[in-house]
Amino acid sequence: MNNGFTRKASAILTYGFVGLMAFLSVFPFIWMLLGATNSSIDIIKGKILPGSALATNVSAFFTQVNAPLVFWNSAKIAILATVFTLAVSSLAGYGFEMFRSRHRDRIYSALLLTMMIPFAALMIPLFIMMGKAGLINTHFAVVLPTIGSAFIVFYFRQCTKAFPSELRDAAKVDGLKEWQIFLYIYVPVMRSTYAAAFIIVFMTAWNNYLWPLIVLQSNETKTITLVISSLASAYYPDYGVVMVGTILATLPTLAVFFFMQRQFVQGMLGSVK
Amino acid sequence: MSELQLKHVRKSYGTFEVIKGVDLDIKTGEFVVFVGPSGCGKSTLLRMIAGLEEITSGDLTIDGERMNDVDPSKRGIAMVFQSYALYPHMTVRENMGFALRFAGVPKAEIEQRVGEAANILELGPLLDRKPKQLSGGQRQRVAIGRAIVRHPKIFLFDEPLSNLDAELRVHMRIEIARLHKKLATTIIYVTHDQVEAMTLADKIVVMRGGVVEQVGSPLDLYDDPANLFVAGFIGSPKMNFLKGVVETGTDGRQVRLPEFGNATLPIAAKEAAPGSTVTIGIRPEHFGETGSASLDLTIDMLEHLGGETFAYARHGDGEMIIIETKNGRGLKSGDSIAAHFDPAAALVFDAGGQRLR
Known part of the structure; x- marks a missing residue:
């Protein structure tokens, strides 16, 4: 009797806590969806029911924002950053794991230490470097600093530990050079790792705000995150329009995630079974 | 002809010597088994023959030609690994023909050679399957098939039966012995299982601590061991x-x-x-x-x-x-x-x- 009561109370507390956390996680998303259907005044008043201003907000968004251009800018930056980061980081992870050297672990530790440096400390030197290279106000200035990602190199190296060394040996006996082993054996075998890294890097690049804000100065180069921010910081911000922009900005990352969800989960668990 | 000779072959990792001067002659068509406890250097020696490990000093010759610095794919060898090492993203057919494709062999010849090997190993119905759709024994046969299609002068087997259950191990042991009879190619086979060594080998090389303790036919080693280690290692239950x-x-x-x-x-x-x-x-x-x-x-x-x-x-x-x-x-x-x-x-x-x- 006593045991049963304790078990029930414990279950109620557990589910209550988990439910509250789930609600807190989903609430901003629901608010974004509801906000897109309400006028700015209703949103400020705290209305959290569906409204009738969706068409007005959507129309206002497309009037105020050159949507094709900003989405193209965001997509271009996210795709370039993802492709280059995956190429460089997977080669680095493969190299760190496969090739023995006396200094390998020292170099690797030094690389991991760079994860400890806050981006704020890098901003000014990076800005000066980009300025000297004449890249300010170009998309390359946004893409280049993201390519050498210590975290993604770390992720690839850890996943490469599960890559069977006998596959590499078999490929050598079959006559493949190292670059062929990487391209024809490693990449296909590790595709889940690539998928997981793709999602992480793509989302980070798509949502990147601070660095693009500093280096992208003309309207022609700005990304969707910068444009939404500028809408929200206007003298009279129209939050309904901001919510529409936020929904549209969320769609590509959602699509990428759902498209690669299975591979992502497998990649996080380890590509090689 | 595919005689293999090892002359004073040594292997060191830094100051640590794992192979301490091995001399060995292997004749054409012989089935030679390297046997010894874990860490004795038998797999390292096999990998040195394959070209997957550098030879620190000494000479490896195949048919009189020094092979120390020759690429693994150009030594005339094919290797079967303990974990089979099949490419998981390729079908059985693609796995078996992969080396030939890279060697520039015409497509028709690849098909023919893969077909022949599949016939020998009864792999015909499995050619379009991926490795994960095969049982352990089938994967092992594919790994052997991948070696056969290359028409190597020497087959290298690195503990190929270790991952199989007891019944399948006995079955595959017989298959390998039958294959050796059929192909009459030199086989160098590594195992720590002395029953495998005794049943398969024409010649057993017993190793310990990077040194060859004794070389001889299975019954010679059993009846006339050169030292206490060989006497204790060969025979089950032990002497x-x-x-x-x-x-x-x-x-x-x-x-x-x-x-x-x-x-x-x-x-x-x-x-x-x-x-x-x-x-x-x-x-x-x-x-x-x-x-x-x-x-x-x-x-x-x-x-x-x-x-x-x-x-x-x-x-x-x-x-x-x-x-x-x-x-x-x-x-x-x-x-x-x-x-x-x-x-x-x-x-x-x-x-x-x-x-x-």
């Missing part, structure tokens, strides 16, 4: 070892066994110096109900295998002795027995473990 002291008896040289109630047995080994400590080796099957030497033992435990019985027995608190007998069904734990043997079957080893003759 019994009894500590003794050499004495001069009335009929010549004899060994007294203090741990076995000072029992004595005459020995023929002329190299055994009186007063020296030696080890006597007796195989479990050499004990019986007749023989001029005998040990008084008490049975500790019995293993009835149906056809034969293994009796584990001691004299007092001494060393355990294993006795193999065909007539052991009536025995039980605690029985006192006199284990007879012919002294001529006993091998004598000196204190350093070397055989005395």
Whole structure:
């Protein structure tokens, strides 16, 4: 009797806590969806029911924002950053794991230490470097600093530990050079790792705000995150329009995630079974 | 012709030497098995032959041509790995033809060679499957097929049966022996399982600590081991070892066994110096109900295998002795027995473990 009561109370507390956390996680998303259907005044008043201003907000968004251009800018930056980061980081992870050297672990530790440096400390030197290279106000200035990602190199190296060394040996006996082993054996075998890294890097690049804000100065180069921010910081911000922009900005990352969800989960668990 | 020679071959990782000067001749068509305990260097030596490990010093020649710096794919070898090492993203057909594709072999010839290998190994219905859709035994056959299609001069097998269950291991062992008969190609095979070594090999190379302890045919090694290590390693259950002291008896040289109630047995080994400590080796099957030497033992435990019985027995608190007998069904734990043997079957080893003759 006593045991049963304790078990029930414990279950109620557990589910209550988990439910509250789930609600807190989903609430901003629901608010974004509801906000897109309400006028700015209703949103400020705290209305959290569906409204009738969706068409007005959507129309206002497309009037105020050159949507094709900003989405193209965001997509271009996210795709370039993802492709280059995956190429460089997977080669680095493969190299760190496969090739023995006396200094390998020292170099690797030094690389991991760079994860400890806050981006704020890098901003000014990076800005000066980009300025000297004449890249300010170009998309390359946004893409280049993201390519050498210590975290993604770390992720690839850890996943490469599960890559069977006998596959590499078999490929050598079959006559493949190292670059062929990487391209024809490693990449296909590790595709889940690539998928997981793709999602992480793509989302980070798509949502990147601070660095693009500093280096992208003309309207022609700005990304969707910068444009939404500028809408929200206007003298009279129209939050309904901001919510529409936020929904549209969320769609590509959602699509990428759902498209690669299975591979992502497998990649996080380890590509090689 | 595909003779392989190793001359003073050494391998070091920094200051740590793992292969300490190996000399070996392997003749065309021979089935050679490298056997030894874990860490003895047998797989390293095989990988050096394959070109997957650099040779620190010494020479590897195949058909008289020095191969130390030749690319693995150009040595005329094919290798079967312990984990099969099949490319998981390719079908069986693609796995088997992959090396040929990279060697620039025409498509039609690849198809023909893959077909031939599939026929030999009965892989025809599996050609379009991926490795994960195959059982362990099927994967092993694909790995062998991948080696066959290359028409190598020498096959290298690195513990190919270790991942299979006991029944399949026996089946695949027979398959490999049959394949060797059919292809008549040189095979170098690494295993730590001495039963595999005994059943498959024309020649066994016993290794320990990066050194070749003895090379010979399976029965030569069994009957005439060069040292205590080989005597103990070859044979299952292993040879019994009894500590003794050499004495001069009335009929010549004899060994007294203090741990076995000072029992004595005459020995023929002329190299055994009186007063020296030696080890006597007796195989479990050499004990019986007749023989001029005998040990008084008490049975500790019995293993009835149906056809034969293994009796584990001691004299007092001494060393355990294993006795193999065909007539052991009536025995039980605690029985006192006199284990007879012919002294001529006993091998004598000196204190350093070397055989005395």
